[in-house]
Amino acid sequence: MSASIQxxxxxxxxxxxxxxxxxxxxxxxxxxxGYFSTALAIIAIAVALxxxxxxxxxMSRMAAHPRARSETLGALLTAQALLLSVALAPSLAAVWLVLPPGEPRVAGALICLTIPFSLSSAYSAAAQSQLRILVVTVLTALGSAVWLALVIALAASGASLAWVATAFLASSVALAAITVLVCRRHCRPVWAGAGRRAGSLLRAAAPLGFSAVLTTLYYRLDGILLLHIGGAAAAGHYSAAYRFLDTLQILPATLFGVLLPIVSQRIAAGQPIQQLFGLSLRLSAAISLPIAAVGAFVAPETMTLIYSSEFREGARPLAVLLFSFPMIFLGYISSGLLIAAGRRRPLWVxxxxxxxASLPVVWILIAAHGATGAALGTVLVEVFVGCTLLAIAARHLALRLPWGGLLRIGVACLVAVFPLALYRPDRLGGLLALVVLAAVIYLACLVLSGAVTRQDLEVLSSRRVVLDA
Known part of the structure; x- marks a missing residue:
């Protein structure tokens, strides 16, 4: 399957x-x-654990040693089963402590029961190690389609929160069963010696896994704190705004997936990566800065159009959250460089x-400003993480930042959003026309200033050019 289809x-x-x-x-x-989103945040932490x-x-081991794939899968299932079992009880306790009595707690408990079924991800990892990308892609699409269809049916029938949680549990169980049935055809686990191999796997995964857990914690705890301090409505507004940021992360994640193997190959071969590093930073700035700036201007209309007027109070948190997007790009690029260079310790540190550092700061900000305070806390965390990791990666690999290109991109963004700052139409159609005008101005400024060149476009369209750069 081609990368574009993926x-x-x-x-x-x-x-x-x-x-x-x-x-x-x-x-x-x-x-x-807000209750539903808080329960999802709790299980996200549990699944990360x-x-x-x-x-x-x-996955890396199975790809490198295909003859031991079944043994590695058995070890993976053993280790994950142990960790997920340990994570289930604290998750249920968190639901009991955070959510109010009655239907919210029942719904939260039902959602937590999906945690053991995330064990099926081990079979997906085995399929990916065999380069069966089509299988994993189809399963991912199937899960999204089934859940979307269920949500449409639930809303049409006027289902309660508890029934929504029940449907979420049912869809998770069904998808897990389908994943196991499909992937077991290509790889079956071997249980002999699985315990010993699971210990080895845990030791190897610990540095990267610890970093992932910590990242999930500082991503999700603000929503849980907001429910506790600001109430369910504020948590709902914030969760709705945060959904946009989650969706936008497909962009840096895709860039990360493309660049990591290329950078790893060049570092292993002793080849320079300065040109690729500069292109990555300029590309991330060219994408993220206008999205953050324009998105902040149209946040009220976006929240009302996508959700409803009931969620218009989420516009300010959304506008603030979007300014963390450029820093998220930096974090992805810097993490990829450090992983490729074999420097994983800075990630978890x-x-x-x-x-x-963020827990007391976010608590104070939420107490003072509610959902907007939670959003500001997210921005501060992302600025610290993105800039710190970038500085570490650049110093370790002796890389120079492309200050000139970044400055030209920043100026182009300011020029493009200037019309939005001067005039705000009352009607949605006029606002959309102004956004289109800003996009045209921005692209023209990028080309005229030399912030984006023809060579950059060739690199983006051809992996071979990147390898030969």
Whole structure:
């Protein structure tokens, strides 16, 4: 399967997630959507604890040693089963402590019961190690499509929060069963000696997994704190706004997936990566800066159009959150460079510092400013993580930042959004026309200033050019 089709499927799944959030927010209201989103944040932390970097590490081993693939799969399932079992009880306790009595707690408990079924991701990792990308892509698309169809049916029938959670559990169980049935045809686990190999796998995965868990914690804890301090409605507004940021992360994740193997190959071969590094930074700035700036201007209309007028209060958190998007790009690029260079320790050290430092700051910001304070806390964390990792990666690999290109991109962005700052039409059609005008001005400024060149476009369209650069 071509990379372009994979990207299109991932984008389609992300957009389906936005549609699901829009339907559920209108159906459940801001409070109900806040409870549902908080439960999802809790299981996201639990699943990160259950994975602990095991899938990525095992996938690498299975690809490198295909004859031991079945043994590695058995070890992966053993290790994940242990971790997920340990994570289930604290998750249920968190639901009991955070969510109010009655239907919200019942719904939260039902959602937490999906945690053990994430064990099926081990079979997906085995399929990916065999380069069966079509299988994994189809399963991902199937999961998104089934959940979207269920949400549409639930909203049409007026289902309660508990029934929505029940449907979420049922769809998770069904998808896990299908994943196991499909992937077991290509790889079956070997259980003999699985415990010993699981220990080895855990030790190898620990540095990367610890970083992933810490990252998930500082990503998700603000929503849980907001529910506790600001109430369900504020949590619902923030979760709706955050959904856009989650969807946008498909862009840096795609860039990360393309660049990591190329950078790894060039570093292993002792070849320079300065040109590729500069292109990556300029590309990330060229994409993320206008999205953040224009998105902040149209945040009120976006929240009302996608969700409803009930969620218009989420416009300010969305506008603030979007300014973390350029820093998220930096984080992805810097993480890729450090992983390729074999420097994984800075990832979890920086993540740990970010988590410990952000908790009191985010608590104070939420207490003072509610959902907007939570969004500001996210921006501060991303600025620290992105800039710190970039500085470490650049110093370790002796890389220079492309200040001239970044400055030209920043100026082009300011020129493009200037019309939006001067005039704001009352009607949506006029606002859309102004956004299109800003996009045209921005692209023209990029080309005329030399911030984006023909050579850059050739690099983007051809992996071979990157390898030969």
């Amino acid at each position: 990207v299109l499927v991932r984008v389609a799944c992300a957009l389906a997630g936005v549609v699901v959030a829009a339907i559920l927010s209108r159906h459940l209201g801001d409070a109900g959507f 259950g994975d602990l970097g095991l899938n990525s590490t095992a 920086v993540s740990l510092i970010a988590l410990l």
